[in-house]
Amino acid sequence: MTYLTKPKIHHPSLQPNQLGFTRRDYEGTISTLCAGCGHDSISAALIQACYQLDLAPHRLAKLSGIGCSSKTPAYFLGASHGFNSVHGRMPSVLTGANMANRDLIYLGVSGDGDSASIGFGQFAHLMRRGINMTYIVENNGVYGLTKGQFSATSDRGSKSKKGVANTDEAIDMVAMALQLGATFVARSFSGDKTQLVPLIEAAISHQGTAFIDCISPCVAFNNHAGSTKSFDYVREHNEAVNFLDVITPREEITTEYAEGSVQEVEQHDGSILRLRKLAGDYDVNDRVAAQRFLAEHHAQGEIVTGLIYVDPDPEDMHAHIKTVKTPLKDLGEAALCPGSAALGKLNASLR
Amino acid sequence: MQPIVATNDFVIKFANVNGSGSASANTLFGKSIIRMGVPVAPRNIFPSNIQGLPTWYEIRVSEAGYLGARAGVDFMVAMNPQTWDKDVASILPGGYLFYDSSKPMPKSKFRDDITVIGMPLTHIVNAEYTDSRQRQLFKNIIYVGALSALLDIEAEVVEQLIAEQFRGKDKLIPPNIHALHMGRDYALKNFQCPLGVRIKRADAVGDRISIEGNAAAGLGAVYGGATVCAWYPITPSTSLAEGFAKYCQKFRVDPETGENKFAIIQAEDELSSIGMVIGAAWNGSRAFTTTSGPGISLMQEFLGLAYFAEVPAVIFDVQRTGPSTGMPTRSQQGDVLSCAYASHGDTKHVLLFPEDPHECFTMGAQAFDLADRLQTPIFVLLDLDIGMNERLCAPLEWDDSRRYDRGKIMTYEALEAGKDFGRYLDVDGDGITYRTLPGTHPKRGSFFTRGSSKDRYAKYTEEAAAYKDNMDRLLRKFETAKGLVPRPIEHKAAVATKVGVLYYGSTSPAMGEAAEILAADGMPIDIMRVRGFPFHQDIVDFIEAHDTVFIVEQNRDAQLRTLVINECEINPAKLIPVLHYDGTPVTAAFISEGIAIHLQPPVQQRLKEAV
Numbered sequence: 020m021t022y023l024t025k026p027k028i029h030h031p032s033l034q035p036n037q038l039g040f041t042r043r044d045y046e047g048t049i050s051t052l053c054a055g056c057g058h059d060s061i062s063a064a065l066i067q068a069c070y071q072l073d074l075a076p077h078r079l080a081k082l083s084g085i086g087c088s089s090k091t092p093a094y095f096l097g098a099s100h101g102f103n104s105v106h107g108r109m110p111s112v113l114t115g116a117n118m119a120n121r122d123l124i125y126l127g128v129s130g131d132g133d134s135a136s137i138g139f140g141q142f143a144h145l146m147r148r149g150i151n152m153t154y155i156v157e158n159n160g161v162y163g164l165t166k167g168q169f170s171a172t173s174d175r176g177s178k179s180k181k182g183v184a185n186t187d188e189a190i191d192m193v194a195m196a197l198q199l200g201a202t203f204v205a206r207s208f209s210g211d212k213t214q215l216v217p218l219i220e221a222a223i224s225h226q227g228t229a230f231i232d233c234i235s236p237c238v239a240f241n242n243h244a245g246s247t248k249s250f251d252y253v254r255e256h257n258e259a260v261n262f263l264d265v266i267t268p269r270e271e272i273t274t275e276y277a278e279g280s281v282q283e284v285e286q287h288d289g290s291i292l293r294l295r296k297l298a299g300d301y302d303v304n305d306r307v308a309a310q311r312f313l314a315e316h317h318a319q320g321e322i323v324t325g326l327i328y329v330d331p332d333p334e335d336m337h338a339h340i341k342t343v344k345t346p347l348k349d350l351g352e353a354a355l356c357p358g359s360a361a362l363g364k365l366n367a368s369l370r
Numbered sequence: 371m372q373p374i375v376a377t378n379d380f381v382i383k384f385a386n387v388n389g390s391g392s393a394s395a396n397t398l399f400g401k402s403i404i405r406m407g408v409p410v411a412p413r414n415i416f417p418s419n420i421q422g423l424p425t426w427y428e429i430r431v432s433e434a435g436y437l438g439a440r441a442g443v444d445f446m447v448a449m450n451p452q453t454w455d456k457d458v459a460s461i462l463p464g465g466y467l468f469y470d471s472s473k474p475m476p477k478s479k480f481r482d483d484i485t486v487i488g489m490p491l492t493h494i495v496n497a498e499y500t501d502s503r504q505r506q507l508f509k510n511i512i513y514v515g516a517l518s519a520l521l522d523i524e525a526e527v528v529e530q531l532i533a534e535q536f537r538g539k540d541k542l543i544p545p546n547i548h549a550l551h552m553g554r555d556y557a558l559k560n561f562q563c564p565l566g567v568r569i570k571r572a573d574a575v576g577d578r579i580s581i582e583g584n585a586a587a588g589l590g591a592v593y594g595g596a597t598v599c600a601w602y603p604i605t606p607s608t609s610l611a612e613g614f615a616k617y618c619q620k621f622r623v624d625p626e627t628g629e630n631k632f633a634i635i636q637a638e639d640e641l642s643s644i645g646m647v648i649g650a651a652w653n654g655s656r657a658f659t660t661t662s663g664p665g666i667s668l669m670q671e672f673l674g675l676a677y678f679a680e681v682p683a684v685i686f687d688v689q690r691t692g693p694s695t696g697m698p699t700r701s702q703q704g705d706v707l708s709c710a711y712a713s714h715g716d717t718k719h720v721l722l723f724p725e726d727p728h729e730c731f732t733m734g735a736q737a738f739d740l741a742d743r744l745q746t747p748i749f750v751l752l753d754l755d756i757g758m759n760e761r762l763c764a765p766l767e768w769d770d771s772r773r774y775d776r777g778k779i780m781t782y783e784a785l786e787a788g789k790d791f792g793r794y795l796d797v798d799g800d801g802i803t804y805r806t807l808p809g810t811h812p813k814r815g816s817f818f819t820r821g822s823s824k825d826r827y828a829k830y831t832e833e834a835a836a837y838k839d840n841m842d843r844l845l846r847k848f849e850t851a852k853g854l855v856p857r858p859i860e861h862k863a864a865v866a867t868k869v870g871v872l873y874y875g876s877t878s879p880a881m882g883e884a885a886e887i888l889a890a891d892g893m894p895i896d897i898m899r900v901r902g903f904p905f906h907q908d909i910v911d912f913i914e915a916h917d918t919v920f921i922v923e924q925n926r927d928a929q930l931r932t933l934v935i936n937e938c939e940i941n942p943a944k945l946i947p948v949l950h951y952d953g954t955p956v957t958a959a960f961i962s963e964g965i966a967i968h969l970q971p972p973v974q975q976r977l978k979e980a981v
Contacts, residue, residue: 077816080653080808093818093830100808102652103820104645105671111600111637111645116808118598118633118646119655123809141645144638336635343629347597348654348807352774354631355595357621359768365589366765369579370404 037073037269045069045076047097051090057209057235057250058088058157062095064212065126065155068219069096072267079124080116084109084138087164088130088157088235107138110145110154114336117150120346121337124223125152132162135171135190142192146199146228151335153222153229154201156192157209159237160248167240178245191317193327196230197310202333203229204309206324208253209236213262218326220265224290227333234322258321260301260312261294284331294326303329371483374464375566378408378433378574380444382521382567385457387450389421395510396427397760398531399517403431404580404762405527407572411437411879413759413955418605418698424453433574437762438880439755439955444567445521447513454479466565468517487561489516494552508549515553522564524571525554579765583756584660586727586766587686588613590734591658592621595774596684598657599634600646602665605698606754607688610660611636640665644672644683651682652819654779654807656738658684663692663705666712673747674713675821677844680794680803682741682777685709686734686750688757691953700953701754703875706929709749710903716841718848720855721749721903725878726756728763729901733856735768742777744851745805753924755876755955780804785814793817793828794840801847848904855902858909861885863894869969870916872909874900874930876955877922883958884965891962893969895920903933910938919945920965926951 033041045066050059069079076098083089085106092101104112113127127145134142134156145154160173167180174189196204203225207215215233222229234253236242242249247256261282268289282303284292294303302308309328316323343350374380384399386392393414400412408431415426430440442462448454448469461467463483469475471488480486491512495505518528529547536542557563588610591599601611615634622631637643643659650657661669666687676683691697692704712719720740722733730752737748778798780791785806791814794803803826806815817828825836863885873881878899885897898912913919913934921931928947935942948964950956 075812077812078809082649098813098816100806100816101818102649103818103822104648105675105821108641108645108672111642112649112652114635114642115598115600115646115649115651115657116653117649118600118635119650119653119657120809123653140638141642144642148635337633340633340635341628341630342633343624343627343631346654347631347633347650350595350597350631352595355597355622356593356768359770361621362593362766362768366577366579369581370577 036070038075040070040076042066042070044098045096047092047094050094052087053239055238056087057159057237058091059094060209060212061155061157061215061233061235062091064215064219066095067212067216068223071216072220072223074124074223078122079126081126081128082109082113082116083128084130084133086130086133088128089133091157092128107133107136108141109133110138110141113152114145114148114150117152117336119348121151121342122346125150126223127152127154129154129156131156131158131160131170131172131192135192139171139190143195143199146196146201146230149200149202149228149333149335149339151226151228151337153219153225153231155219155231155233157235158192158232158248159235159241160246161237161241163237163240174247177247178243180240180243182245191313192230192232193323194310194313196232197306197313197328200228201230202227202330204328205230205326206232206234206322208234208257208324210250210254211257211324214259214324217263217265221263221286221290221292221326221329224265224267224286224288225329225333226287227330227335253322256320256322258298258316258323260298260323260325260327261296261303263326264293264295266291266293284329286331287333292326292329297325303327304331371464373466373485373566374444374462376444377568377570378431378572380431380567381440381442382429382431382445382447383443383457383460384427384447385450385453386425386427387452388416388419388423388425390510391507392425392449392510393427394535395514398528398535399514400429400760401531401580402518402523402528403429403569404575405531406523406569407575408433408569409435409437409574409578409762411439411761413439413755416699424450431569433572435574436879436883436958438883439957441957441959447517449513466567468513468520485565487520489513489556489560494556498552508545511546511549512553515550516557518550519554519557519563520561520565522568522570525551575762577765578762580760580762581727582609582613582758582760583724583727583730583752584610584688584758585613587724587730587734587750587752587757589617589766590731591684591738592617593731593768594656594735594738596656596658596738597632598647598650598655599632599659600637600643600650600657601634601660602637602640602643604640604662604665606690606758607660607662607665607686609758610686610688640668641672644669644685647683648672648676648681651741652808656684656742658686658737660686660688662688662690663708664695666705666708670713673719674715674717676747677713677717677719678715678821679819680745680805681819682745683747684737684741684750685747686752689751689753697953699754701876701924701955702951702953703751703753703877703924703929705751706925707932709751710933712747718904719747719749720744720851721751722856723751723874723901724756725875725899726763727761728766730756731766736856739775740854743775743854744802744847745777746847751875753876778802778804780806780810780815782811785811791815792826794824794843795826796843796846800850801843801845802850852904852906855904855906857906858898858900858912860896860898860908860912862896863889865894867894867896868917869893869895869920870912870918871895871897871920871922871965872900872912872930872934873897873922877924880956880958880961881922884961887958887962888965891966893966895965900930905934905937909934910940913938913940913944918968920948920968921945922948922956922961922964924950924956
């Protein structure tokens with residue numbers, strides 16, 4: 020039950036971060052998802068990432084649509100405001116929230132039904148607009164809450180629990196995000212926390228639209244033989260292009276790597292993304308090459324994961340529409356209302 | 371047939387082809403009459419098309435100040451061969467026809483009972499100009515010049531308006547004035563000027579201004595403190611968002627940095643528009659969208675979320691003729707019910723009904739206070755008739771001591787002091803609860819906003835009692851709204867009467883005129899203009915104080931009547947609908963006839979039927 024709150028007992032061994040918060044301060048209520056659900060691993064990764072980034076929980080807003088994935092914001096960051104909106108419409112609600120207050124950190128949590136079907140349009144237009152946010156699709160290729168229908172990310176030929184093969188072509192959300200202009204695009208796997216946590220940290224540090232497609236097997240309806248979104252299948256076909264370390268502006272760079280094996284990307288907020296290359300000389304700053312790499316490996320049946328593309332110096336929606344630095348929600352009458360004298364002049368011009 | 375003789379009281383209609391540049395010439399003509407001190411009510415009648423189809427511009431001239439539409443045309447300026455037959459047929463007996471006589475027309479194309487004024491406009495422009503675009507544009511100014519002579523409008527007035535229109539592009543002024551005089555001189559030389567219908571300088575305009583309702587509403591949003599606008603283009607609401615943008619450019623750009631104290635996004639559809647509005651308002655900005663009927667249909671799910679999760683939102687619905695695509699460029703009051711009960715489940719929404727641009731401004735600003743105070747969607751229901759036509763109205767006013775009412779927002783200080791925060795906890799008994807804005811306090815006051823059922827502390831619940839408790843509180847909140855929405859306004863007849871009429875929105879000018887017609891015919895009526903929903907007790911009292919109550923509306927199904935019956939528990943037999951729903955604006959004649967037929971003594975009625 021989502022209204023069950025977790026007891027907040029602070030074990031003395033829990034380490035506080037720079038803000039004095041322990042990992043427990045980033046938790047939420049007890050999850051009501053199925054035992055072993057990939058989504059709970061993603062929630063845990065989010066908690067870990069926010070703790071490690073020393074984020075003040077109340078400065079983050081978490082928004083979601085409808086579905087299993089969209090329930091998860093209740094299970095992490097209990098001190099943050101959350102908004103469980105309507106099916107497929109998180110992108111518009113989050114866009115509006117961002118317009119109102121550019122100073123918060125925005126996390127959008129969605130699923131494959133929520134973002135690839137009913138909300139495909141809103142997903143696309145958010146990517147186009149360059150909203151400064153982290154957008155995570157918890158992708159299990161199946162409608163879990165309604166008990167096992169195929170979703171739009173389900174691969175052609177993938178079998179349902181009842182043994183029926185999917186005949187429709189799958190939507191690759193990463194390919195879409197790349198095409199639509201996201202400035203940070205990654206794919207990960209809920210079963211690979213060592214890959215996922217730094218990707219989330221990097222996405223949150225990114226000052227533009229960061230998209231993470233996180234394959235997250237559904238233990239109840241899509242974890243059987245014949246499914247291409249099962250734990251076993253994803254482990255077998257995972258093709259990681261790099262391994263990421265995120266070095267926040269405060270941290271000292273200590274580890275040394277052999278020349279050529281590492282690509283370093285400094286983001287606008289000063290954080291450094293250190294990418295240990297796993298796939299030859301994959302260049303994480305080349306959008307077109309990323310699209311080609313993705314298509315080639317998809318054709319070979321491989322699932323490309325890791326940080327696939329990043330523009331270290333993106334321009335966000337507020338830059339496009341030239342809004343003031345002060346959050347719009349904080350502007351009062353003095354800044355907003357032209358007053359009676361201006362109205363008098365206007366009246367005169369309308370006679 | 372005697373030619374019509376009428377000073378400062380006639381209808382003149384221009385039949386044009388859209389995209390021909392006639393609109394600005396026609397506006398110039400209308401404005402020149404206002405500058406002569408005579409009220410006019412102009413109306414654009416246009417197709418859902420950009421170029422080549424028929425368009426009309428109708429101006430009712432009325433020194434008495436009747437700004438509603440009136441049937442029949444006294445003076446037709448027929449510049450469109452496509453619609454010639456219909457245009458000529460619409461002229462009242464004794465009326466006037468002005469046309470381009472460059473091409474000879476068979477006598478069968480005219481009527482014997484009207485005065486025909488043919489002017490070879492094409493020959494004149496072809497002789498004067500070589501450029502085809504110039505020929506087209508100056509042809510329009512030339513006919514304005516001719517009309518100014520025929521109707522006795524002072525040349526200086528038109529010249530002044532041309533100078534104002536082209537201020538900053540001064541080199542355009544002399545050629546326009548030249549064209550004006552070409553037309554004027556031709557008319558003075560070749561026709562009897564003035565005609566029986568004419569303008570005479572008067573002093574009946576006062577300090578009134580002329581503005582479109584959409585522009586006024588957009589300005590109201592600026593004054594009301596809106597910072598976020600998310601919208602999707604749809605006729606007839608588009609110019610409202612554009613009006614907001616225009617006035618933001620004028621008033622809300624930081625002169626030093628060039629940065630904007632507003633954010634406008636043209637969304638991908640209406641679902642996204644209302645989603646952005648809800649997100650922004652949840653986060654503490656005043657936010658709105660502009661739309662029309664089809665958009666309201668698309669927004670239904672989100673509107674239920676805003677109602678149930680209690681998020682402020684302002685929706686300007688500039689109504690057009692439905693259902694479905696209907697007639698996109700025609701007017702109607704067709705969205706009353708789809709707004710009042712928008713979304714599935716039990717919902718009720720606050721509606722405001724402006725009568726003219728002045729109220730579009732005041733209610734446009736007030737809607738944001740109401741949204742924040744009531745934490746719910748507020749609908750401002752304009753229609754095409756007031757939204758897209760310039761209308762004379764009282765000058766816009768603003769009290770500089772006015773402060774925005776941001777409603778019940780729990781602050782950092784209150785949370786820090788340990789004040790109990792329950793997002794849906796009714797501490798004041800008015801059904802309105804405190805909210806916190808995201809990012810307020812590091813440890814306290816966060817909550818999860820959701821469209822699913824929750825308890826007083828915003829915790830998810832499927833408990834029957836908690837669900838009912840919340841739904842009943844929402845009803846209490848709606849009761850509170852009754853005292854906050856604009857009160858109805860009653861105009862009593864000069865003598866006591868047991869007949870009352872309810873009306874709202876753009877019906878207003880025609881209704882006032884109809885009341886005068888009925889009073890003159892011995893049928894005095896009290897009239898009450900509904901300005902908001904939920905309905906104020908005054909409306910119930912008004913119905914109870916009268917034996918017969920008419921409800922005048924511009925829709926087929928008597929939507930406000932349904933709402934009154936439903937919400938005020940009124941016997942339907944007592945409420946007689948008078949309904950106008952062909953897409954044209956309602957007229958005083960239509961209303962007065964619709965009411966009179968019920969009021970005439972039964973004997974007279976029977977005699978009349980026998981004849």
